[in-house]
Amino acid sequence: MSSMAKQAQQRVGLLQGTLDMLILRTLLYGPAHGHQIGKHIQRTTNEFLQMQHGSLYPALHRLERRGWVVSRWETAPDRNREFKYYRLTDKGRKQLVVEESQWKQMAEAVARVMWPAAEEN
Amino acid sequence: MNWWQIRNRDADLERELRSDLELEEEEQREGGISEEEARYAALRAFGNPVLIREQTRAVWSWNWLESLARDLRFSLRTLGRTPGFTVIAILVMALGIGANVALFTVVRGVLLKPLPFHDPDRLVMLYEAGLPEDDTAGFNVVAGGMYAEWKDQNRSYSSLALAQGIRVGLSGSGGQLPEKLKSALFSWDMLRTLGVQPALGRDFTQADDHPGASGTVLLSWGLWKRRFGSDPGILNQTIELDAQPYTVIGVMPAWFDFPDPATQLWTPVYHDKPEDTMTSFSNHMFRVVGRLKPGVSASEGVADLSIISQRIHNAHLNDPFVFRSTKSRPLLEHMVGEIKKPLYVLLEATCCLLLIACLNVANLLVARAAARRKELAIRTALGGDWLRLICERLMECLLLSASGGALGLLLAFAALHWLTRTRHDMSRVESIHIDGVVAAFTVGVIVLCALFSGLIAAFSISDKRILGALREASRSVGGGGARASLRKVLLTLEVGLTVILLIGAGLVLKSYERLRSADMGCITQEVITMHLGLPDARYATPARRANFYDTLLDRVRALPGVDAAGFVSAVPGQGYGMDSTFSIVEHPTLPQSSGLFALSRWADSKYFRAMGIPILRGRTFDGGKRLEAANEVIISQSFASQYFPGEDPLGRHLRVRGQNALIVGIVGDTRYAIGETPRPVQYYPLDAGVENVGTLVIRSRHDLEQFALPVQRIVSEMDGDLPVSDVLTMNQLLGKSTLDQSFNTALLVAFATVSLVLAAVGLFGVMSYIAAQRTTEIGIRVALGAKRDQVMRKMLLDGMRPAVFGLVAGLAASLEAGQLMRDLLYEIKPLDPAVYAAVAATLLTVAAFACIVPAWRASRLDPMQALRAE
Numbered sequence: 001m002s003s004m005a006k007q008a009q010q011r012v013g014l015l016q017g018t019l020d021m022l023i024l025r026t027l028l029y030g031p032a033h034g035h036q037i038g039k040h041i042q043r044t045t046n047e048f049l050q051m052q053h054g055s056l057y058p059a060l061h062r063l064e065r066r067g068w069v070v071s072r073w074e075t076a077p078d079r080n081r082e083f084k085y086y087r088l089t090d091k092g093r094k095q096l097v098v099e100e101s102q103w104k105q106m107a108e109a110v111a112r113v114m115w116p117a118a119e120e121n
Numbered sequence: 122m123n124w125w126q127i128r129n130r131d132a133d134l135e136r137e138l139r140s141d142l143e144l145e146e147e148e149q150r151e152g153g154i155s156e157e158e159a160r161y162a163a164l165r166a167f168g169n170p171v172l173i174r175e176q177t178r179a180v181w182s183w184n185w186l187e188s189l190a191r192d193l194r195f196s197l198r199t200l201g202r203t204p205g206f207t208v209i210a211i212l213v214m215a216l217g218i219g220a221n222v223a224l225f226t227v228v229r230g231v232l233l234k235p236l237p238f239h240d241p242d243r244l245v246m247l248y249e250a251g252l253p254e255d256d257t258a259g260f261n262v263v264a265g266g267m268y269a270e271w272k273d274q275n276r277s278y279s280s281l282a283l284a285q286g287i288r289v290g291l292s293g294s295g296g297q298l299p300e301k302l303k304s305a306l307f308s309w310d311m312l313r314t315l316g317v318q319p320a321l322g323r324d325f326t327q328a329d330d331h332p333g334a335s336g337t338v339l340l341s342w343g344l345w346k347r348r349f350g351s352d353p354g355i356l357n358q359t360i361e362l363d364a365q366p367y368t369v370i371g372v373m374p375a376w377f378d379f380p381d382p383a384t385q386l387w388t389p390v391y392h393d394k395p396e397d398t399m400t401s402f403s404n405h406m407f408r409v410v411g412r413l414k415p416g417v418s419a420s421e422g423v424a425d426l427s428i429i430s431q432r433i434h435n436a437h438l439n440d441p442f443v444f445r446s447t448k449s450r451p452l453l454e455h456m457v458g459e460i461k462k463p464l465y466v467l468l469e470a471t472c473c474l475l476l477i478a479c480l481n482v483a484n485l486l487v488a489r490a491a492a493r494r495k496e497l498a499i500r501t502a503l504g505g506d507w508l509r510l511i512c513e514r515l516m517e518c519l520l521l522s523a524s525g526g527a528l529g530l531l532l533a534f535a536a537l538h539w540l541t542r543t544r545h546d547m548s549r550v551e552s553i554h555i556d557g558v559v560a561a562f563t564v565g566v567i568v569l570c571a572l573f574s575g576l577i578a579a580f581s582i583s584d585k586r587i588l589g590a591l592r593e594a595s596r597s598v599g600g601g602g603a604r605a606s607l608r609k610v611l612l613t614l615e616v617g618l619t620v621i622l623l624i625g626a627g628l629v630l631k632s633y634e635r636l637r638s639a640d641m642g643c644i645t646q647e648v649i650t651m652h653l654g655l656p657d658a659r660y661a662t663p664a665r666r667a668n669f670y671d672t673l674l675d676r677v678r679a680l681p682g683v684d685a686a687g688f689v690s691a692v693p694g695q696g697y698g699m700d701s702t703f704s705i706v707e708h709p710t711l712p713q714s715s716g717l718f719a720l721s722r723w724a725d726s727k728y729f730r731a732m733g734i735p736i737l738r739g740r741t742f743d744g745g746k747r748l749e750a751a752n753e754v755i756i757s758q759s760f761a762s763q764y765f766p767g768e769d770p771l772g773r774h775l776r777v778r779g780q781n782a783l784i785v786g787i788v789g790d791t792r793y794a795i796g797e798t799p800r801p802v803q804y805y806p807l808d809a810g811v812e813n814v815g816t817l818v819i820r821s822r823h824d825l826e827q828f829a830l831p832v833q834r835i836v837s838e839m840d841g842d843l844p845v846s847d848v849l850t851m852n853q854l855l856g857k858s859t860l861d862q863s864f865n866t867a868l869l870v871a872f873a874t875v876s877l878v879l880a881a882v883g884l885f886g887v888m889s890y891i892a893a894q895r896t897t898e899i900g901i902r903v904a905l906g907a908k909r910d911q912v913m914r915k916m917l918l919d920g921m922r923p924a925v926f927g928l929v930a931g932l933a934a935s936l937e938a939g940q941l942m943r944d945l946l947y948e949i950k951p952l953d954p955a956v957y958a959a960v961a962a963t964l965l966t967v968a969a970f971a972c973i974v975p976a977w978r979a980s981r982l983d984p985m986q987a988l989r990a991e
Contacts, residue, residue, distance in 0.1 A: 033137075033140075033141065034137065034141045035141040035144045035145060055176075057134075057137075057138065057173050057176070057177045058173075058176045058177045058179065061134075061177050079144070079147075081140065081143075082140065083137075083140050083141070083144070084133075084136070084137040084140070
């Protein structure tokens with residue numbers, strides 16, 4: 001396999017991991033359907049992260065397959081219609097803790113490299 | 122995962138996306154824009170729903186299934202584009218797999234499946250051993266008296282039972298002709314020992330197995346069906362065997378064929394055999410089956426019996442034919458011992474064939490991969506996954522070998538059907554079936570073939586030289602040397618394996634020819650034989666028997682077209698038959714513990730002339746001497762040289778059965794079985810009226826078969842209840858006894874021929890490919906003034922190299938493989954130089970022919986066209 005292909009895959013993997021964490025964190029507030037999750041992330045980051053549904057739905061299904069979330073069709077309180085709601089499982093909660101700490105370590109490590117002076121002060 | 126779940130998921134995803142999209146739309150509308158604009162805005166924000174669906178689906182685990190299906194479709198299309206290649210590859214695979222499956226089925230049915238008896242691992246066949254001057258590894262039958270002592274005194278076997286295969290005449294009844302049948306004598310507890318019950322009726326009881334008991338008989342399923350119309354009313358009816366009444370007490374299950382596949386009925390041994398036979402220690406004639414007690418090993422059992430034998434032996438030191446030791450082997454071993462070796466050799470041959478088939482398909486695939494090189498390179502360059510390419514290759518191979526396997530299974534089925542119909546004589550032939558294990562074996566072979574040929578082909582595509590491939594493809598002057606060399610290696614292997622098969626086949630073929638052309642010591646053309654047996658009940662006295670033979674021979678000789686006729690207890694090629702002990706009156710008495718014995722035959726005075734056995738010295742029997750007066754003996758040449766070295770045997774006397782017989786003649790040696798060395802034989806006059814079974818031989822220059830009916834008519838006129846059986850020409854008789862060898866030879870030669878063809882096809886393919894690849898190069902060479910015959914010679918040498926390497930490797934490997942076949946060969950050594958030379962010559966000739974066409978074509982290239990072709 002060429003090294004180019006490997007790099008591309010790692011990049012995707014990183015993004016995927018991040019998105020998974022964001023979704024799990026969003027669901028910590030309570031069950032939500034895909035559209036709500038997307039909108040929430042978009043709004044919270046001040047539209048900085050443009051939610052692409054293209055990666056949102058595959059991510060949701062992947063999380064469900066891993067048993068971190070479960071889904072159910074429920075009627076939305078404000079609209080008289082059923083939506084597919086995702087809910088965090090215990091396993092998902094644990095996973096969120098793991099991913100959060102990993103992300104923190106990562107961010108700190110990156111920060112140490114990027115702004116060494118700030119560390120010394 | 123079930124399909125409905127998958128469909129559910131699809132619908133679920135569809136619904137989820139739709140509801141979310143509608144929500145987006147609603148929200149956009151709430152922002153105060155028109156319905157249509159809102160929809161577009163929602164779609165824009167949402168992205169392409171089809172793409173999302175595809176990507177989400179990819180998350181689900183059955184994704185691989187879908188990509189497998191895609192590979193399958195793709196492979197089907199690729200294979201469909203080259204139907205010629207596909208058909209050839211499938212046929213090659215079908216041959217290889219079919220042969221393997223068929224042979225595996227036979228090996229499994231015959232050798233691997235346990236016997237269909239109760240707890241068959243505890244069953245052993247017992248033999249006597251240890252006659253002082255007979256140290257051969259043979260398996261000696263057991264004397265009735267010894268059996269009785271074993272049974273009485275042993276502590277190792279829960280039961281010991283006895284069997285002997287014989288032939289009986291079933292009298293005609295209800296309009297059916299009398300017939301001679303293979304039958305077996307059983308001690309009453311034989312079926313109990315084996316753990317088998319009759320399908321109908323009852324087993325023998327101890328009361329049946331007694332000289333005073335009334336006759337009882339068990340019928341085989343086949344005989345019951347054929348002769349008695351499957352009528353259960355036959356139970357407790359009386360049938361006549363050898364003119365004695367027997368009550369039918371039961372019918373055996375259809376699969377039961379102990380001790381011999383052709384056995385049609387069973388009678389109790391102590392009822393049928395005279396008491397002196399059953400108590401004799403030196404009259405060896407029975408097979409003994411023992412069931413070991415739990416916890417007793419086979420060798421402990423043998424040791425136990427050997428002590429008994431030794432004791433009997435010590436008590437009868439004056440009789441040199443009382444054995445003193447015992448041998449045993451598993452019952453399965455006894456039943457299949459003779460066919461084990463040939464079967465395994467054949468199985469090895471089919472494995473070779475399969476390997477050759479795989480190599481051939483791999484070779485074809487490599488060639489195709491080379492032809493599709495540009496396509497593959499472009500796909501790799503565009504980011505096509507290398508693993509996917511390998512998967513595709515494997516899928517292609519799997520398709521090929523699965524189709525080949527399916528076809529091969531059909532072939533195997535047909536072959537086995539034919540085998541079970543034609544080879545009734547093979548032991549355990551009834552247990553050969555295609556079953557679950559065979560099916561699993563087939564699948565295994567298919568997968569193995571696919572992996573083997575697929576991986577070879579797949580690794581011929583490496584993505585390391587994409588650029589090179591593209592560049593090369595655009596201007597192919599040098600031309601894919603690496604690929605060609607891989608193919609040459611494959612070819613070398615293939616040729617090597619072919620050589621091994623050819624040598625094996627050559628050895629067996631030559632051995633078979635030797636066997637068939639072995640001098641039997643008598644004429645084998647223009648002779649027809651017929652079997653006759655006189656039942657004791659109607660022919661109780663020697664006079665009656667002698668009269669019967671006299672009348673029969675007189676009437677047969679009077680038939681028009683009969684050149685000569687004779688009667689003998691066993692003709693050459695009919696088997697060991699009988700031997701008898703003798704002493705030479707004029708020689709000093711031998712020590713007590715040793716005795717002489719030789720094959721013995723009963724013959725009429727004109728038998729030797731009828732069979733063309735030369736009378737070397739002296740004369741034939743005096744036809745005028747009958748009954749007790751017929752006290753002459755004729756000996757064979759080897760008898761004379763072995764027992765009368767340096768003296769004239771004529772005029773000496775042999776003492777046999779308490780009587781003296783004058784040696785009146787010496788005749789030529791004969792072989793009792795094809796493939797056996799001639800042994801000493803003593804011939805006694807039929808006119809003594811002792812023998813009651815034998816073979817009528819008729820010699821004629823006319824159509825031999827035409828005598829069957831008139832002779833049968835003569836016999837039935839003399840005795841309406843006397844069956845004539847085994848009407849065979851001498852050639853048929855010998856052919857029957859070499860059926861095994863001819864069968865093995867035919868199969869091996871067929872395998873070798875197929876592999877030779879495959880190797881030739883492989884060579885031809887590679888040569889054509891190399892020639893095609895080098896078109897431009899050759900064009901340039903020719904344009905620059907290379908001579909055409911030089912080009913041709915170079916191409917030819919190029920193609921012959923793998924053939925020659927393969928030949929050398931194959932010959933070397935055959936030295937080893939030949940040793941495996943040593944036991945199958947008759948009168949030739951595994952290193953027969955003629956066979957090796959013939960194989961080498963054949964292979965080189967075929968290889969040269971396979972290479973010459975592409976080489977010739979290459980040398981005829983028009984340089985202008987060759988260069989323009991680019």
